[in-house]
Amino acid sequence: MTVTSRTGLAPEPAVLPAPDRAPLAPPLPHKRLLNLSPINQRRLANFKRNKRGYWSFWIFMVLFVASLFAEFIANDRPIIASYKGEILFPVFVDYPEDKFGGFLAQTDYRDPFVADEINAHGWMIWPPVRFSYNTINRDLPQGTAEKKLGAPAAPTWLLTDEECRTGRTPDGKTPGSCRDIEWNWLGTDDQARDLVARLIYGFRISVLFGLILAGISSMIGVAAGAVQGYFGGWLDLIFQRFIEIWSSLPQLYILIILAGILVPGFFMLLGIMLLFSWVTLVHLVRAEFLRARNFEYVTAARALGLSNAKIIFKHLLPNAMVATLTFLPFVLNGSIETLTALDYLGLGMPPGSASLGEILLQGKTNLQAPWLGLTGFFTIAILLSLMVFIGEAARDAFDQRKIYR
């Protein structure tokens, strides 16, 4: 029987079951790594067809995955070193300096003394950027008495050779030209910390924070919405009134007050912001559940004796997931923005940590150093735009009525 033929009149061949015949069930279809239902396959195809969103997705993924390995891209210690026949991993292990003939508890591999010692007895493989987010560049060109330079330092490629000669090469000598000093591609901030390094680490923390916050708050939001929508009645009524009151609290003030009382930190901020952000998805999911719980296939599942939990997970959640996934990039954007805003106000991550908001704040306080503000602005603008493009593509991919040409 060909399924595509829609004559309906052609007598459909009835294969009568013979109890003791060979098994009727066909062999299991070849399972692929990603076993997508046809609906999801079409959605994926639609997503790919939106070129802007698809490319944004890959650009974002490359940036995000790269930033996860920030320690291997920008660090003030080598990735691997060989010293007197011993292979060392300074990225992972803190070696005391006396191992290399010094006296400090932690080795400063940028110190010409240590570097010479290791190079004399072995070798080192450095990351492309030899600064970590908190490394202070002590070799910055300081400028002359008439024209002071110092921190915040402009990107090195903006400096003249003359200006560069006021700095030091990594091994402590006076440079002949700008080629000899260590480059700060985007300059440094007002504490002589390399901006590229701070950007990579700040990007990572912003995106991670956004992802975790969006992830946890969607989980809570979906669960709350599911329970309300599925069971309805008094439960729904009370929960809805509670959410109305809760979401009308002045969030930012409460955040500021709490951030003032409690010691700020990644997880503390996450917890505080979670208090309010879970509400976003509740209405969406609740509405989806209210709609879907009266679908005939849900009634059929009830008639088959499925438990409420099973019905929710198997039949209703997939319905609600469409709304949730569509909304998720925008929730993520909101989370990133909130963290940036808090950092900008100086109420976010503890002092010294790298964050996009902090770069913006420095840009505001150091208007004479426009590379700070411009870097922060472009990073956030591009990051948020990428997310919006991805979100748009996802939304269109889930839209059944959308016709692609």
Next chain:
Amino acid sequence: MSAEPLLDVRNLSVAFRSGQNETLAVDGVSFRLERGRTLALVGESGSGKSATALSIVRLLPYPAALHPSGEILFKGDDLLKANAAKLQSVRGADITMVFQEPMTSLNPLHTVERQIAEMLRLHGARGAAAVRALVIALLEEVGIPSPETRLDSYPHQLSGGQRQRVMIAMALANRPDLFIADEPTTALDVTVQAQILKLLKDLQAKLGMAMLFITHDLGIVRRIADEVAVMQRGKIVEAGPVGSVFERPQHRYTRALLAAEPKGAPPPADATAPTVVTADNLRVWFPIKRGFLRRTVGYIKAVDGVSVTVREGQTLGVVGESGSGKTTLALAILRLIRSQGPIVFLGQRVDGLRWKAMRPLRRDMQIVFQDPYGSLSPRLSVAEIVEEGLSVQNRGLSYAARREVVARALADTGLDPRDMDRYPHEFSGGQRQRIAVARAMALEPKFVVLDEPTSALDMSVQAQIVDLLRDLQKRHGLAYLFISHDLKVVRALASDIIVLRQGKIVEAGTAAEIFHEPRTDYTKALFSAAFRLEADVSGVVSQ
């Protein structure tokens, strides 16, 4: 025949584009329609009859739809080449349409008066009092009683039949030359259907308009049309005057359509067969709550004191108009909604049991729904849908064993087990309904509720499903509770019948008795509407 027909469709094709694929929905269709005549386009769903009708007024979803060929000459002008302004002046004035679903065709936020008046104003009527008088006259014309009181009603305050009458009033407002009716009665009860058909016929005679009538029901064609064109897969396979086509069908497909009415006889009523389920004085009352404290001020009595008995190997037909409580009764017996009154299933009182205690019993009681599109989850493959019950009711079964049960259930219902890993959207309506039946049968139940299982299907497929159900009943000794407003199907399946009206039993007895000699006026009106498409004038049935 006059030299120039009102509508002349020549070699019309319609294609739909989705992604890279183009599918041809209408393939080189030609027909003509004279003034004052009725042409019926007949075919099953997907045969392209609606696409043909919609392209006359260019209402297809362009640019996803396109016309590779053809011209549509209306009074000599080619509508396919007409510009937007010309089309707008034609639509709603010279050519009007009535659709299948009157609830979604009317704007729920506007009153009846406003919607009809809009049509009049768009095409030139002026003056509030004059327009109002016109609206009242139109409503009177389409048979709405005391139309003055209905002017401020919203669509949801009207019954399905009344809504369709309002739609017709809107369509007739500007005295069209061509009236297109796209399955205008499919969503309505048989009794209401008969009334609407009578109304259309009368109005056409009075106004002398041409009517293009789209339907899958040959009974309607015979009653209303002068000429008929039979469509199959986008082509007109046979056309001609109704009399000759019905008497001497030439094409094989037409003959198959004509032979497709549900046939066969149910097993005779046997009062000695073992009882599977009985319910006594069953009541489902929904409280009406008012005021701040939500006090109960009254009840909507959806099912009010109904007693039923279903026996092994027998079918109890439940008949009545929509809103008479048929589905509510079935859900109550299956304990899917709250009810009062004892229900005995296989000798066990089940009306007080909790959800968990009911679960083991559910494998013996199953349900098949009306809409094969809504009752199958689009996200699950056929195998996953059919084995859903097994995963709860028969936990010991291995995965391979479950697939084997699924395969047998599919084969049992006339499907190819090799299709079990496909998804519902790859199947036609009739095949989907077979899947829904297979899901119920996979648990080998003793009692199955069939809630209008054929109503959403094409006539030809209905007959196949009826045969399938009767065959399954015979082989497995099933007890059916068969709900339908379609009495032709009931006659082919039911051994006993109860007739419901407003939640109460009006008449009960064996099918033979009731079909032979209906006692109440209500049953008589139902029967004459169903079998002879005759409208009831005594007022026992709803409007």
